[in-house]
Amino acid sequence: MLSQSDTERIATTISEAIIQRNLSDxxxxxxxxxxxxxxxxxxxxxxxxxxxxxxxxxxxxxxRKSVARALADMVQNLNQILESSxxxxxxxxxxxxxxxxxxxxxxxxxKTLDFRVEQVLLIHRETGILLHAENAAGxxxxxxELVSSMLTAVSDFISDSFSRHPDSSLDNxxxxxxxxEIETGPSAILVAAIRGTxxxxxxxxxxTTLERLHLVFSREFDRFDGDRTIFASAADLxxxxxxxKHKEHTRPGIPWRALTMLAFFIxxxxxxxxxxxxxxxxxxxxxxxxxxxxxxxxxxxSRNMPRLNIEVLRAPTSEPSRxxxxxxxxxxxxxxxxxxxxxxxxxxxxxxxxxxxxxLGRDTNFTRDGQALVVTGSLKETQRNNLEQNPLxxxxxxxxxxxxxxxYADQTPExxxxxxxxxxxxxxxxxxxxxxxxxAELVSGEEQKxxxxxxxxxxxxxxxxxxxxxxxxxxxxxxxxxxxTDTANLRISEERAKLINxxxxxxxxxAELLLAWGAGNLPNSRLPxxxxxxxxxQLIHSPFIPGTEYx
Amino acid sequence: MIAKKICLLxxxxxxxxxxxxxxxxxxxxxxxxxxxxxxIDKKIVHxxxxxxxxxxxxxxxxxxxxxxxxxxxxxxxxxxxxVDGTRPESVEVAKEWHTLxxxxxxxxxxxxxxxxxxxxxxxxxxxxxxxxxTTMGWxxxxxxxxxxxxxxxxxxxxxxxxxEKS
Numbered sequence: 130m131l132s133q134s135d136t137e138r139i140a141t142t143i144s145e146a147i148i149q150r151n152l153s154d155x156x157x158x159x160x161x162x163x164x165x166x167x168x169x170x171x172x173x174x175x176x177x178x179x180x181x182x183x184x185x186x187x188x189x190x191x192x193r194k195s196v197a198r199a200l201a202d203m204v205q206n207l208n209q210i211l212e213s214s215x216x217x218x219x220x221x222x223x224x225x226x227x228x229x230x231x232x233x234x235x236x237x238x239x240k241t242l243d244f245r246v247e248q249v250l251l252i253h254r255e256t257g258i259l260l261h262a263e264n265a266a267g268x269x270x271x272x273x274e275l276v277s278s279m280l281t282a283v284s285d286f287i288s289d290s291f292s293r294h295p296d297s298s299l300d301n302x303x304x305x306x307x308x309x310e311i312e313t314g315p316s317a318i319l320v321a322a323i324r325g326t327x328x329x330x331x332x333x334x335x336x337t338t339l340e341r342l343h344l345v346f347s348r349e350f351d352r353f354d355g356d357r358t359i360f361a362s363a364a365d366l367x368x369x370x371x372x373x374k375h376k377e378h379t380r381p382g383i384p385w386r387a388l389t390m391l392a393f394f395i396x397x398x399x400x401x402x403x404x405x406x407x408x409x410x411x412x413x414x415x416x417x418x419x420x421x422x423x424x425x426x427x428x429x430x431s432r433n434m435p436r437l438n439i440e441v442l443r444a445p446t447s448e449p450s451r452x453x454x455x456x457x458x459x460x461x462x463x464x465x466x467x468x469x470x471x472x473x474x475x476x477x478x479x480x481x482x483x484x485x486x487x488x489l490g491r492d493t494n495f496t497r498d499g500q501a502l503v504v505t506g507s508l509k510e511t512q513r514n515n516l517e518q519n520p521l522x523x524x525x526x527x528x529x530x531x532x533x534x535x536x537y538a539d540q541t542p543e544x545x546x547x548x549x550x551x552x553x554x555x556x557x558x559x560x561x562x563x564x565x566x567x568x569a570e571l572v573s574g575e576e577q578k579x580x581x582x583x584x585x586x587x588x589x590x591x592x593x594x595x596x597x598x599x600x601x602x603x604x605x606x607x608x609x610x611x612x613x614t615d616t617a618n619l620r621i622s623e624e625r626a627k628l629i630n631x632x633x634x635x636x637x638x639x640a641e642l643l644l645a646w647g648a649g650n651l652p653n654s655r656l657p658x659x660x661x662x663x664x665x666x667q668l669i670h671s672p673f674i675p676g677t678e679y680x
Numbered sequence: 681m682i683a684k685k686i687c688l689l690x691x692x693x694x695x696x697x698x699x700x701x702x703x704x705x706x707x708x709x710x711x712x713x714x715x716x717x718x719x720i721d722k723k724i725v726h727x728x729x730x731x732x733x734x735x736x737x738x739x740x741x742x743x744x745x746x747x748x749x750x751x752x753x754x755x756x757x758x759x760x761x762x763v764d765g766t767r768p769e770s771v772e773v774a775k776e777w778h779t780l781x782x783x784x785x786x787x788x789x790x791x792x793x794x795x796x797x798x799x800x801x802x803x804x805x806x807x808x809x810x811x812x813x814t815t816m817g818w819x820x821x822x823x824x825x826x827x828x829x830x831x832x833x834x835x836x837x838x839x840x841x842x843x844e845k846s
Contacts, residue, residue: 256755285751
């Protein structure tokens with residue numbers, strides 16, 4: 130028992146003593162902590178109004194935090210809906226919504242509310258030790274003790290690293306379609322492992338449950354020494370957190386809106402098609418009306434709905450186009466006719482213009498025979514076809530008379546003959562006669578080339594008279610290979626040339642058209658030795674047209 | 681069943697992770713993998729007639745204390761300070777860890793583990809160093825994660841002290 134003097138003495142020094150002891154170790158704080166806890170607990174129980182007044186400044190920020198959390202949840206839901214609106218999946222959902230006869234928004238909401246809370250963990254905040262776990266039926270438990278500790282470590286790491294506010298904490302972790310929803314209280318953490326997309330109901334339930342847990346176990350949380358037996362009774366409080374939301378199966382209704390839209394589109398398609406056909410019919414009707422009007426020739430037209438531009442050539446005495454159009458039903462077309470007044474009768478007017486229109490030369494002449502167009506002279510076959518099929522000429526003249534015109538192929542007869550000459554010349558000059566070594570004897574079978582050569586030379590002679598080619602001759606040139614002397618080679622090459630010359634004369638060719646001589650061995654010849662024993666042919670002639678180059 | 685959180689603290693590469701692996705899985709590997717952040721394991725140990733579940737926090741070994749995440753220590757019931765017998769400087773790191781824990785008003789039971797005792801000829805810790813720690817009231821156990829020597833004993837000893845305190 131302390132005396133009055135002792136009490137007074139301690140009272141004067143107790144503050145300094147506490148401060149001094151606190152500087153050396155923390156034993157004073159440790160000693161006072163349970164006393165203060167009990168004092169606060171007692172005060173809350175017996176004088177709650179006073180406590181309310183004291184903690185009022187703390188409640189404001191807490192409420193603000195709660196509201197901020199609610200807003201964050203709302204933004205998360207909105208995000209999900211927006212993502213659903215723009216993703217590929219959304220098109221599947223739109224189709225499913227149509228099949229189910231639901232509004233798309235309702236369907237998205239239904240999809241986002243589909244979830245299952247598979248496990249709820251109550252974790253001691255300070256130690257990270259799992260206090261109690263509640264599992265949904267059939268849920269595979271993945272070592273909740275380690276999960277709890279690691280979650281606490283991660284949460285601490287995140288809070289330390291990224292948050293500047295001491296009260297802020299990790300709210301959720303998402304892995305694929307799996308979410309850990311975390312509610313952090315002053316002494317404990319409640320974690321819900323959720324498959325799917327949770328609704329606000331989950332976080333609300335977690336909040337409420339955590340508050341109740343703190344209310345019931347506040348003393349046990351604070352004095353937790355590792356013994357978790359007492360927390361088995363938390364099961365009843367935690368079980369309501371195992372929420373599950375099933376899809377509601379609705380019977381597909383008749384998709385009136387979609388059907389109406391579809392009917393609208395089909396109707397619009399039919400209507401647009403009908404208008405297009407009507408416009409086409411009307412367009413042909415307008416053109417026909419102008420083309421069949423006396424003295425009218427339609428020379429051009431262009432259209433871009435509703436504008437229709439028509440260019441006509443008409444006789445001065447013919448009816449103006451506006452009067453014709455006034456009588457016509459032009460439908461939706463806005464018709465503009467550009468008139469070119471022809472000063473003469475159309476048949477007479479066109480007559481001198483036809484050669485230049487069809488790029489014809491002076492060999493082709495045009496005259497009139499009544500309503501018919503008469504063509505005289507000569508013209509190519511393609512030119513005749515162009516004249517015959519031209520719509521303008523067909524509309525102006527009753528018919529085109531080609532009976533007095535010489536129609537030839539696209540090449541002139543002269544050109545054809547010259548081409549034929551060139552081909553025959555090339556054929557003749559391609560012929561070689563091969564000889565045996567050191568003799569003027571043909572290699573076996575070479576004499577068989579003679580009949581074809583004779584026939585080609587006869588054709589050449591006939592063509593030379595037609596083209597005409599006045600001076601031409603076949604040079605028959607004998608050759609020898611490098612074996613032997615030059616004299617011997619010259620002699621044997623001459624013999625070879627003369628042999629061919631005689632064979633051709635024997636086949637009734639005029640000797641004057643043939644000229645044979647020996648060239649001996651050509652020292653720079655690149656032909657193989659055995660091929661150099663030969664006779665070659667060359668057709669020499671004067672130009673087709675005197676004074677021009679040789680062909 | 682009682683659950684307790686314990687931490688392993690110490691310099692890098694002193695063998696904290698290997699000790700836990702030896703204790704929990706009875707495995708040792710020569711390969712060194714540095715721990716990033718924290719790794720947590722658990723083991724049930726029977727001590728003083730009851731089962732105790734140890735939640736063992738293997739905390740990243742760094743020598744720059746300013747970057748330690750002190751929140752990892754929160755709620756720990758006790759801890760090991762681990763040093764490497766072949767690296768005297770690791771003792772200084774352990775002392776700094778001890779100071780850091782005390783600064784957080786955590787008067788917790790702890791045991792100093794001098795690891796790598798299997799490297800007999802490479803030991804560089806002097807007797808007087810250890811004697812000094814002993815006089816400071818530190819309990820010291822020589823361990824080898826490689827051979828498993830004293831590893832189980834160390835965990836059982838710390839568990840005993842945890843239970844004595846509570």
